[in-house]
Amino acid sequence: MANSTTNAALIAGSIALAISGASTLQTAEAAAKEKCYGISLAGQNDCAAGPGTTCAGTSTVDYQGNAWTLVPAGDCLKYGAEDQVAEFELPEDRVGSLEQLDRDLPTS
Amino acid sequence: MLTLDSFQHDAALALNDPTRQSPQNIAGRTIEGSSRRFNIYRNNRAGSLLESLQGTYPVLHKLLGDDFFRTAARQYIDESPPSGPVLSEYGERFGDFIQRLPGVSKYPYLNDVAKLEWQRLQSYHAADDAVLFPAVLQTIEPSTLLASRFTPHSAAHLIESRWAIGSLWSSTQEPDGSQVNLSQAENVLITRPQFDLQLQLVSSDGAMFMRQLCNGVTIEQAATHCLSVNANFDTGTHLQGLMGMGAFSQIIH
Structure with a gap:
């Protein structure tokens, strides 16, 4: 019981700490970039290989x-x-x- | 007597199976001509499904090469024709199929790459849920918050892989993508907070927390589980991080 109370306090404290900095809540993007490694997102592309490259060369x-x-x-x-x-x-x-x-x- | 129903049935069978005769009762200038003309429909069908798979799996296409991809796709189309008319819902098991092919066992990550591509497409077409941003946390009493649960955003999907599929996917988006150490496990979170898909790598802690929360347990239960796995688990950071990416659409007290 004491253990679960401790956990609850720990968790609540951790959340409070994370959200206390108002600046970190300004935009979703800021939060996401801060916490994670972004993977660049670009348009889908096809096999880049054209004539003379290996993709085409195997045909x-x-x-x-x-x-x-x-x-x-x-x-x-x-x-x-x-x-x-x-x-x-x-x-x-x-x-x-x-x-x-x-x-x-x-x-x- | 020929009914529309039976004609459509025959025509559909013949479209899907080139070894079948083209349906009787189709008109052309000559018998041979009508068969040749029917082949145009067969070709259109196969071609559109092939293009659909290529559109769904551009990275797989790039990794496998055009010839291999097209050959595999044709085989897949024969074995697993669409069960519905919506092309964006066609091809879910293509990755499994590819992974089973001889010669592909050396590239065990391909199925996970396919899952990532498939899920991108599904997330792209998912409902336009509003995103629950971290600012909402400031408005909820701590005790209420701990007992709250999240509803995952319709477009949010986590893919946990033994391979570096996120980095691999990313590197294929550039003409001279960098080398990727594939043996690094990666968790990729796909979200669509507004109109554009986002891919983010999340740590194993973040992925574990996300998985827990998506199971519908309370924040406290989810965090307690994560703390039991990793005593240094940082609830606040991961909660804010996941919410910031658009992982959740609702909080339920």
Whole structure:
């Protein structure tokens, strides 16, 4: 019982402290930015790759029949690359997915 | 006798399944011509669903590459056709589908990225609730406040991931996004306080508090739970932070 009273007092005190600074309540945005790390928000974009980049460059094969042996286009997934833990490592070469494609093809 | 009902039924089946014959009784200059013309509708259907998935999952599209994405999307469309006419409600399980594909197991975060994208879309279309801002806390007696509960804002949604999906999402919004250490767990709070979606990373403490409050317990109960997990849990900071982002729409005494 004493414990829950202590907790209630602690919680109430913490809230009181947070809201006592009137300046922190001025705008929602201010509060949000103060307490959190913002993630920039921009318009949705499509695959940035155009002709000559890797996203477009992998399209030399008609994937229809053997689609599920593919790995995702390597360079589009640059985020997991190199210095990441082993689980994220892409095939040694950035064109690795194309090489894997050959290897993994069903032998029909 | 041909009824409108049976014709629509046949036409819908044939639209969804290219291996079926085009429906009888459709007119064209020639029989072959009518079949070819029907294929235009098939193509329009597949094309619009593909574009819809691409519009819903732009980051997934970027990460997977156009060819892989389109191939996967076509397969998904075949396996999981829409159950309703609203495109913004189509594709919820696309991330699960992607994650199950061979070759994707190396990228275990993709499903969580998909969840983030899906939830952004749902939050975008959520009801225009008024946001409960932290200033309201000053108007409530402390004892009343502790016994109060929150109603989550319709557009507020928390995604807890083992991977750095918020940072990854963010980095894809720029042409030369920075490298992301994906193995860092992140909690992403999506809100829409006014018209624009906001994404914020919240700490594990903040996420735990949010989850508690969304379960409908009182502020005191939620905070007590968090304090039992982390004795340094700072109720005031997190309450104010979550409210400031637009996580709640109502407080109930």
